[in-house]
Amino acid sequence: xxxxxxxxxxxxxxxxxxxxxxxxxxxxxxxxxxxxxxxxxxxxxxxxxxxxxxxxxxxxxxxxxxxxxxxxxxxxxxxxxxxxxxxxxxxxxxxxxxxxxxxxxxxxxxxxxxxxxxxxxxxxxxxxxxxxxxxxxxxxxxxxxxxxxxxxxxxxxxxxxxxxxxxxxxxxxxxxxxxxxxxxxxxxxxxxxxxxxxxxxxxxxxxxxxxxxxxxxxxxxxxxxxxxxxxxxxxxxxxxxxxxxxxxxxxxxxxxxxxxxxxxxxxxxxxxxxxxxxxxxxxxxxxxxxxxxxxxxxxxxxxxxxxxxxxxxxxxxxxxxxxxxxxxxxxxxxxxxxxxxxxxxxxxxxxxxxxxxxxxxxxxxxxxxxxxxxxxxxxxxxxxxxx
Numbered sequence: 001x002x003x004x005x006x007x008x009x010x011x012x013x014x015x016x017x018x019x020x021x022x023x024x025x026x027x028x029x030x031x032x033x034x035x036x037x038x039x040x041x042x043x044x045x046x047x048x049x050x051x052x053x054x055x056x057x058x059x060x061x062x063x064x065x066x067x068x069x070x071x072x073x074x075x076x077x078x079x080x081x082x083x084x085x086x087x088x089x090x091x092x093x094x095x096x097x098x099x100x101x102x103x104x105x106x107x108x109x110x111x112x113x114x115x116x117x118x119x120x121x122x123x124x125x126x127x128x129x130x131x132x133x134x135x136x137x138x139x140x141x142x143x144x145x146x147x148x149x150x151x152x153x154x155x156x157x158x159x160x161x162x163x164x165x166x167x168x169x170x171x172x173x174x175x176x177x178x179x180x181x182x183x184x185x186x187x188x189x190x191x192x193x194x195x196x197x198x199x200x201x202x203x204x205x206x207x208x209x210x211x212x213x214x215x216x217x218x219x220x221x222x223x224x225x226x227x228x229x230x231x232x233x234x235x236x237x238x239x240x241x242x243x244x245x246x247x248x249x250x251x252x253x254x255x256x257x258x259x260x261x262x263x264x265x266x267x268x269x270x271x272x273x274x275x276x277x278x279x280x281x282x283x284x285x286x287x288x289x290x291x292x293x294x295x296x297x298x299x300x301x302x303x304x305x306x307x308x309x310x311x312x313x314x315x316x317x318x319x320x321x322x323x324x325x326x327x328x329x330x331x332x333x334x335x336x337x338x339x340x341x342x343x344x345x346x347x348x349x350x351x352x353x354x355x356x357x358x359x360x361x362x363x364x365x366x367x368x369x370x371x372x373x374x375x376x377x378x379x380x381x382x383x384x385x386x387x
Contacts, residue, residue: 001033001385002078006085006093009062011042016291020105021086023175027374028381038073040066063092070096082385088145088156091138101385103144103166108288109155110212112136120327121285122211144384146377148172148289149310168380171314172289173373174365178271180300180358186276193269196260201278202234203343204301206270209243212286216249217325219259220332221281224340226255233347234258235281238265238273274299279346282311283322283339290314294368297361302346302354304339318357318364320346 007021008014025035043065044057070093083097085104089111094104114122115132124132136159144166147153153169184199191198203222207213215237222235235255241263242250250256265273274280280296282305293314296303305311307321315321322339326332349357 001028001381002081003028003033003035003381004077004081004083005035005037006083006090007037007039008087008090009040009042009045009058011045011058011061017087017107019175020107020172023173023370023374024084024086024105024377027370028378031374031378033378038070067093067096074100080385082381084381085139085142088139088142089135091135091140094138094142098141098143102142103146103381103384104139104142106145106147106152106156106288108148108152108286109159110286110288112159113155119286144380146170146380149313151310151313152288166380166384170373170376170380171368172291172294173370174294174298174368175370176267176271176295178274178295178298181272181275183276186272190269190272190276194260194262196234196236198234198236198276200233201347202236202276203347204236204238204273204277204280204296205282206238206273206280206292206295207282207284208240209246212284213239214283214285214325215239215242215246217283217285218281219246219249219253220336221283221339221343222259223253223255224336225343226258228340229344231347232258233278234260236273236277237261238270239263271299274301277301279304279343281343282306283325284311285324287311293319294365297365298368300358300361302357302361304342304346314368316364316367318360 005021005025008017025037028035040062042061044060045054047057049057081100083100083102085094088104088106110119112132113119115124115129140160143164145156145164147156147169148171150169153167156167157163187198205218207215218237235258242261250259250261253259274296280292280301280303282292282303284290284306287310290311293303293305293311297318303315303319304322305315305319306324308324320342322342323335325335
């Protein structure tokens, strides 16, 4: 097959989307297919203007300049070329090839749902609503879709108002090599790198500042756990530089000396952090898939996460589940008690119990083998082209 992958521009600074796109392009090349990557280049975006205007100039690059370039290129490509959109958020470009063989990968519809007022925790401004409508107008013209979870597929059908011609679910494959390691050695190495004593273990959270990652909730659970336990096990929070809301939650914590907000770390550091952690605490309010759940299990780290899809899809019977954090203050205290109690149960488990947790995680994460994922995707691609 000849496959053209549409991807997000590099100037947007995304991390997970480029990794997913690289997994697809490299995987299809290894399977003997001819691949290309098309994306918008930064022209207006690179002009010397205030940062507040960068986004708008980026839109000019993506939605005015790039479509003209695509139309010119298309003339040289045979009818059987498959056009793959690595994210449905690339919706504005989909009408350019909608009459050609095409498929759209869907990750999560949280921004779309927020713009429609479906998520109370995340309000969207007027310009954001129009932008999401622009995206929806684009992908709604598509015919073939691959979702990363049943939850995402369900949301897709809701957004479209009906089931499209093709709608498949293929779980993500791990796009890095996550493995277990000798815990003592890993913790020693991390202690040297961070100047934090991690020899006795630590609670780990990995995530960005998006509202649904619930980083503030992680700190709140930690506070509740520390308040009724003598242990001073540190909390390591890996991700982008915290936003003001997270900083405020951190500063208010009685235990902030044991909370460490780390950013700018390498992929190797992240893999080691998983391998050395006592537990991954991942109380997300929503996800499209939930990469850290699978990554932690592949690294031999027990997982506590939210008992709702798609976290339950990824965690299966190998994760520990807490309720979704409630919005009302009255329900918050009960949630904190439930969550901190479960955290303590996992942390104080016996060596045999911990071994059983880790073994179940290894078995569960076998469902997210990259080769299996790519093989399933390849079959769908071929089906689209031959049909």
